[in-house]
Amino acid sequence: MSQGTIEGTYGDFGGRFMPEALIAELDTLTAVWHEAMADPEFTGEFDRMLREYAGVPSLLYDAARLSEVAGARILLKREDLNHTGAHKIRNVLGQALLAKRMGKTRMIAETGAGQHGVATATAAAYLGLECVVYMGELDTRRQALNVARMRLLGAEVRAVASGSRTLKDAINEAIRDWVASVEHTAYCFGTAAGPHPFPAMVRDFCRGIGDEAREQCLELIGTLPDVVTACVGGGSNAIGLFTAFLDDRDVRIVGFEAGGEGIDTPRHAATITAGDIGVLHGARTFVLQDDDGQTIESHSISAGLDYPGVGPEHAHLAKSGRADYLPITDAEAMDALALLARTEGIICAIESAHAVAGALKLAKESPGSTILVNLSGRGDKDMETTTAWFGLGDPAAPVVEPVETPEGPQ
Amino acid sequence: MSTAKAFAATRSEGRAALVGYLPAGFPTVEGSIDAMTAMVEAGCDIIEIGLPYSDPVMDGPTIQTAVHQALEGGVRTTDVLHSVEAVAATGVPTLVMTSWNPVERYGVERFAAELSAAGGAGLITPDVTPDSVPQWIAAADEHDLDKVFLVAPSSTDERLAMTTAACRGFVYATAVMGVTGARATTSDLAPPLVARAKATTDLPIGVGLGISNGDQAAEVAAYADAVIVGSAFVRALLDAGTDREAGLAALRVLTEDLARGVRRG
Numbered sequence: 001m002s003q004g005t006i007e008g009t010y011g012d013f014g015g016r017f018m019p020e021a022l023i024a025e026l027d028t029l030t031a032v033w034h035e036a037m038a039d040p041e042f043t044g045e046f047d048r049m050l051r052e053y054a055g056v057p058s059l060l061y062d063a064a065r066l067s068e069v070a071g072a073r074i075l076l077k078r079e080d081l082n083h084t085g086a087h088k089i090r091n092v093l094g095q096a097l098l099a100k101r102m103g104k105t106r107m108i109a110e111t112g113a114g115q116h117g118v119a120t121a122t123a124a125a126y127l128g129l130e131c132v133v134y135m136g137e138l139d140t141r142r143q144a145l146n147v148a149r150m151r152l153l154g155a156e157v158r159a160v161a162s163g164s165r166t167l168k169d170a171i172n173e174a175i176r177d178w179v180a181s182v183e184h185t186a187y188c189f190g191t192a193a194g195p196h197p198f199p200a201m202v203r204d205f206c207r208g209i210g211d212e213a214r215e216q217c218l219e220l221i222g223t224l225p226d227v228v229t230a231c232v233g234g235g236s237n238a239i240g241l242f243t244a245f246l247d248d249r250d251v252r253i254v255g256f257e258a259g260g261e262g263i264d265t266p267r268h269a270a271t272i273t274a275g276d277i278g279v280l281h282g283a284r285t286f287v288l289q290d291d292d293g294q295t296i297e298s299h300s301i302s303a304g305l306d307y308p309g310v311g312p313e314h315a316h317l318a319k320s321g322r323a324d325y326l327p328i329t330d331a332e333a334m335d336a337l338a339l340l341a342r343t344e345g346i347i348c349a350i351e352s353a354h355a356v357a358g359a360l361k362l363a364k365e366s367p368g369s370t371i372l373v374n375l376s377g378r379g380d381k382d383m384e385t386t387t388a389w390f391g392l393g394d395p396a397a398p399v400v401e402p403v404e405t406p407e408g409p410q
Numbered sequence: 411m412s413t414a415k416a417f418a419a420t421r422s423e424g425r426a427a428l429v430g431y432l433p434a435g436f437p438t439v440e441g442s443i444d445a446m447t448a449m450v451e452a453g454c455d456i457i458e459i460g461l462p463y464s465d466p467v468m469d470g471p472t473i474q475t476a477v478h479q480a481l482e483g484g485v486r487t488t489d490v491l492h493s494v495e496a497v498a499a500t501g502v503p504t505l506v507m508t509s510w511n512p513v514e515r516y517g518v519e520r521f522a523a524e525l526s527a528a529g530g531a532g533l534i535t536p537d538v539t540p541d542s543v544p545q546w547i548a549a550a551d552e553h554d555l556d557k558v559f560l561v562a563p564s565s566t567d568e569r570l571a572m573t574t575a576a577c578r579g580f581v582y583a584t585a586v587m588g589v590t591g592a593r594a595t596t597s598d599l600a601p602p603l604v605a606r607a608k609a610t611t612d613l614p615i616g617v618g619l620g621i622s623n624g625d626q627a628a629e630v631a632a633y634a635d636a637v638i639v640g641s642a643f644v645r646a647l648l649d650a651g652t653d654r655e656a657g658l659a660a661l662r663v664l665t666e667d668l669a670r671g672v673r674r675g
């Protein structure tokens with residue numbers, strides 16, 4: 001329904017703004033992907049890998065103690081329990097399987113938080129592909145643990161020192177690699193953005209999140225949720241959840257963007273809320289840019305949301321009004337992260353904490369409603385940031401009390 | 411002023427044209443105008459002025475460094491148009507080479523109108539293909555501007571034909587699968603690509619990516635209508651550092667070497 005008449009466009013958004021050198025490959029990739037999705041052998045193998053290797057379907061968890069504090073019923077789609085700790089494994093297993101089908105021997109990827117890099121390195125190890133991951137130099141420092149994980153998995157991590165030295169620059173560098181290596185290399189793109197077919201392909205590989213959650217929700221509570229929510233960086237976990245609910249007109253869809261230090265400051269990554277329409281990394285979408293169309297550096301406490309663009313289908317869902325996109329600040333996300341830890345014993349990724357924080361806000365607006373939250377990843381990778389934020393490192397020092405913790409179970 | 415004028419001249423001389431690139435605002439706006447003027451005086455037949463962009467996916471480290479410096483120096487889109495005016499005033503056809511988003515942001519129609527008013531010849535658009543920018547094609551046609559799109563060794567015959575049909579001025583053939591940057595050896599992918607492109611159009615075919623000296627220029631000039639050089643010019647200026655005169659002298663020496671090359675080819 002959100003697909004426009006021209007393949008790869010979503011209303012006014014999307015498309016394929018790419019160098020000619022890559023167009024033949026993008027055409028081939030599109031054809032092979034369509035063919036594969038219609039081939040039961042491919043889809044069967046993909047399902048088997050997800051089930052036997054990645055631990056999918058993930059649980060839909062009725063978060064009773066969090067719900068009590070929130071004043072609404074909160075259901076958590078536990079993508080944090082997947083192998084490698086995030087929803088990203090779904091996408092990379094799909095793309096790696098496709099790479100094999102195309103006879104590629106090498107996979108490259110960009111990564112921000114390192115989650116997509118780890119997932120790609122994992123899939124490469126699992127399927128026997130060579131793997132190179134581009135990562136902004138700043139991010140390699142923020143996410144040192146994930147650098148080590150990728151290297152242990154046999155991937156080469158290349159720190160990118162150009163531009164803002166974050167995710168967007170890692171994408172630039174990966175595209176540059178791909179222009180030169182496309183004959184034997186697959187670009188395993190990490191989110192539902194970029195040129196066609198990536199937004200649609202990544203969505204389709206991730207849409208199990210929503211398909212499963214919809215069924216699980218019906219089974220658990222006998223009805224659909226009032227709202228489904230997810231955090232939005234490039235938008236893969238969000239579109240993976242939203243797709244199953246697009247035709248359920250009674251289900252509200254809300255994406256939460258990184259509001260950083262506030263959208264009234266220059267330090268945020270709220271692309272849809274505060275960006276303008278432009279072209280970045282191959283698609284027309286919302287972009288944080290200045291008057292001359294130069295990309296503005298984004299900021300978020302979570303590296304995975306620290307991206308000045310967003311997937312074109314989200315841009316379309318926002319413009320058409322089917323979904324709402326709202327900003328969550330660093331501080332709101334960190335409070336939610338701590339609250340979830342203390343009420344449910346779940347330490348989520350800071351990215352995912354944006355969705356939890358958003359759900360808490362929605363709960364205040366509509367007490368008693370049912371809100372399904374995509375808990376896209378686990379928080380191990382962020383412990384350094386979290387430790388610094390709350391001052392958890394020194395056992396003698398007082399912990400910054402993030403939130404009022406509820407009473408024990410009644 | 412279309413590049414057609416320059417190609418008519420080089421064709422009558424029986425040689426390939428030398429096309430030189432520098433980004434606007436590198437090292438400064440006025441400094442880049444002086445540099446490009448020196449390149450014209452020393453023998454460039456056509457100038458490409460780069461519009462610095464924050465996320466240039468087709469550029470290698472050398473041009474990235476220059477573009478980064480230009481942006482740090484605060485170069486604006488209006489400075490690029492000003493540079494076009496200054497360089498075009500030398501009488502040499504002057505194109506802008508740019509990533510797509512700055513043009514879209516400026517307003518495609520407005521950009522085309524102002525580029526034309528500044529005496530610019532047209533636009534080279536390395537990170538988009540004709541099928542994705544119909545509004546630029548319409549604006550270029552309205553304002554009598556050259557549309558230079560790229561073809562690559564990976565282009566299918568069908569796409570080659572579609573792309574060259576959309577071009578005006580010349581066709582830019584990328585000699586290698588890769589980004590900008592000087593290379594030690596010339597490419598064996600370029601001659602067959604030029605032959606395939608020529609089979610689809612009467613437009614001149616320029617070859618770029620990796621050419622850095624007169625010998626390479628001569629080699630390429632033997633089969634192409636234009637030899638396009640970018641990173642080597644940028645490198646000459648970068649190596650001269652803050653010594654302005656040394657930078658201009660190095661540009662002249664390089665241009666003269668390349669200009670002799672296109673006459674040997």
Ligand SMILES: Cc1ncc(COP(=O)(O)O)c(C=O)c1O
Pocket residue numbers: 086087112113114115116190191192231232233234235236237238303304305349351352376377378
């Ligand atoms: C756990 C987690 N959630 C969300 C994201 C954001 O990406 P996307 O918007 O594509 O889901 C990331 C990215 O690294 C992530 O690691």
